[in-house]
Amino acid sequence: MNLVFFSSHCSFALNDYLIQQYTSIKPLGDRVLVKIKIAEEKTVGGILLPTTAQTKPQGGEVVAVGEGKTVGTNKVDISLKTGTQVVYSKYAGTEVEFNGSNHLILKEDDIVGILETDDVKDLKPLNDRVLIKVAEAEEKTAGGLLLTEASKEKPSIGTVIAAGPGPLDEEGNRKPMSVTPGDMVLYSKYAGNDFKGSDGFDYIALRVSDVMAALS
Numbered sequence: 001m002n003l004v005f006f007s008s009h010c011s012f013a014l015n016d017y018l019i020q021q022y023t024s025i026k027p028l029g030d031r032v033l034v035k036i037k038i039a040e041e042k043t044v045g046g047i048l049l050p051t052t053a054q055t056k057p058q059g060g061e062v063v064a065v066g067e068g069k070t071v072g073t074n075k076v077d078i079s080l081k082t083g084t085q086v087v088y089s090k091y092a093g094t095e096v097e098f099n100g101s102n103h104l105i106l107k108e109d110d111i112v113g114i115l116e117t118d119d120v121k122d123l124k125p126l127n128d129r130v131l132i133k134v135a136e137a138e139e140k141t142a143g144g145l146l147l148t149e150a151s152k153e154k155p156s157i158g159t160v161i162a163a164g165p166g167p168l169d170e171e172g173n174r175k176p177m178s179v180t181p182g183d184m185v186l187y188s189k190y191a192g193n194d195f196k197g198s199d200g201f202d203y204i205a206l207r208v209s210d211v212m213a214a215l216s
Helices: none
Strands: 031-036 059-065 069-071 074-076 085-088 094-098 101-107 111-114 129-134 157-163 184-187 193-196 202-207 211-215
Touching: 059 101, 111 129
Parallel strands: none
Antiparallel strands: 031 059, 031 101, 059 085, 069 074, 085 111, 094 101, 129 157, 129 202, 157 184, 184 211, 193 202
């Protein structure tokens, strides 16, 4: 028996009685089912973290995909395969508990990119998204005063590290991206998903429409 969900803006978990009645979940249209990666309960040094200190995971494994969607006159299949490790937008999708694990049903367009390693530098953006290495904040003012961490302005300038294949046009064909890896860009301050790389640098993944200008 398959389980069918209707679209919802809120996250919820089905109770155990309902879960036991179904053996599979089949996403419809351009939706995918992702098994959520469990949040780390300990720091690298082994210190146990309280629940409030654990960062909600934004990644998981694709376990089922829909049949795709029609754009214009063309059928567009979902590019993701089961078993792929992905990162998704922070507040996307509907959360369900299934087979003893938390899952998320979301649109393919809410998948930020593919990340098969633990290093955000290896993120492969999807669709119209780009991965940017954020420029470091200035530590001194123009007058030479040293700034504290709290007073440093978060920069909205960075270098494009990777770019997706591009957005779809009205007929389902890919449009070229307006930026390429290596470009220095100015982007919208409150857009995208922020990450801390293993190299200590900050990264952000956002839509190319949130990139406001190329700098040279």
